[in-house]
Amino acid sequence: MEKNRKKALMIVNPTAGKQEIRAQIFSIIEALCSEGYQPTVLTTQAKGDCTEYAKSIASEHDIVVCCGGDGTLNETITGLLDSGNDNVPPIGYIPCGTTNDMANNLGLPKTIKKAASAVVGGEPYYHDIGRFGDIAYFSYIASFGAFTKVSYSTPQSVKNVLGHFAYVLNGAMELGNIKSYHVKLSYGSEVIEDDFIYVSVTNTRSFAGLLSFPDDEVSFQDGLFEVLLIKTPKNVVDVSNILTNISKHNFNDDKHMVLLHTPEIRVETEEPITWTIDGEQSPEVSSVDIKVIPDKIRIFRPQSQ
Numbered sequence: 001m002e003k004n005r006k007k008a009l010m011i012v013n014p015t016a017g018k019q020e021i022r023a024q025i026f027s028i029i030e031a032l033c034s035e036g037y038q039p040t041v042l043t044t045q046a047k048g049d050c051t052e053y054a055k056s057i058a059s060e061h062d063i064v065v066c067c068g069g070d071g072t073l074n075e076t077i078t079g080l081l082d083s084g085n086d087n088v089p090p091i092g093y094i095p096c097g098t099t100n101d102m103a104n105n106l107g108l109p110k111t112i113k114k115a116a117s118a119v120v121g122g123e124p125y126y127h128d129i130g131r132f133g134d135i136a137y138f139s140y141i142a143s144f145g146a147f148t149k150v151s152y153s154t155p156q157s158v159k160n161v162l163g164h165f166a167y168v169l170n171g172a173m174e175l176g177n178i179k180s181y182h183v184k185l186s187y188g189s190e191v192i193e194d195d196f197i198y199v200s201v202t203n204t205r206s207f208a209g210l211l212s213f214p215d216d217e218v219s220f221q222d223g224l225f226e227v228l229l230i231k232t233p234k235n236v237v238d239v240s241n242i243l244t245n246i247s248k249h250n251f252n253d254d255k256h257m258v259l260l261h262t263p264e265i266r267v268e269t270e271e272p273i274t275w276t277i278d279g280e281q282s283p284e285v286s287s288v289d290i291k292v293i294p295d296k297i298r299i300f301r302p303q304s305q
Helices: 021-034 049-060 070-082 101-106 112-121 156-162 164-177 236-247
Strands: 006-012 037-043 063-068 091-095 123-126 129-132 136-138 141-145 181-187 190-202 225-231 257-262 264-277 280-293 298-301
Touching: 006 021, 006 049, 021 037, 021 063, 021 112, 049 063, 049 070, 063 070, 063 112, 070 091, 070 101, 070 136, 070 280, 091 101, 091 112, 112 298, 181 225, 190 264, 225 264
Parallel strands: 006 037, 006 063, 063 091, 091 298
Antiparallel strands: 123 298, 129 136, 129 280, 141 190, 141 264, 181 190, 181 264, 190 225, 225 257, 264 280
């Protein structure tokens, strides 16, 4: 074997999505080998394994190939950032989850084999990462309120059968059980305080097929979050107007919604809140500082992006 072959760490979550990755592993290995990579394959057995793999040995490799859902990608990014290395290897993401929000945002192919080709033939681009207090990192969303329990409250068995529709179905069901939160948000010299049913801090164009932003509102590497706030509606007419404007991606002309761009924000609530971070449930917090981490993580995207 040639001594100058590049080294690839391949982290595989065999239970992601409908477990299609089990039958496709060798096609990914073949794609890596064809481009001169020497792959090392590690499979996860429990939550946190991706983080440990990325933290402990990723620096010994030229790229890290993450095979799983958005939660698997989040764990991999967490390990890379927690490793303390200044120059972390770029990430190739092979999406195998149910909804794959990050893959959709990055314009990655929907099949595993084509996604592998996009890694070896693509380019690594910087992607801003969010730091959620001292608790977690997120690659695309931290949120609470309406819609946000969809990812972790939908049983895996239902996700496997219904796929993306499971998220839409659960999202619709949540609308019948809206809770209001009194929230204070501080960013720069500005303060917003009001009652809200939804708060999200994102670096994404869409979330679970339920909320999406116009392309010109979002850049993945501008050092800014998109913060969406939905105020508490007072009647069914307000609810109808909110849903109509969400469906039209119109967040700037509705008196119940606020969309702002900021590199950091403090969010304070009257009671401890459980957030959803990249589709996973977080510990409860009543105050958290959220900041952008730019120019640390690179993710492969097709060259046409």
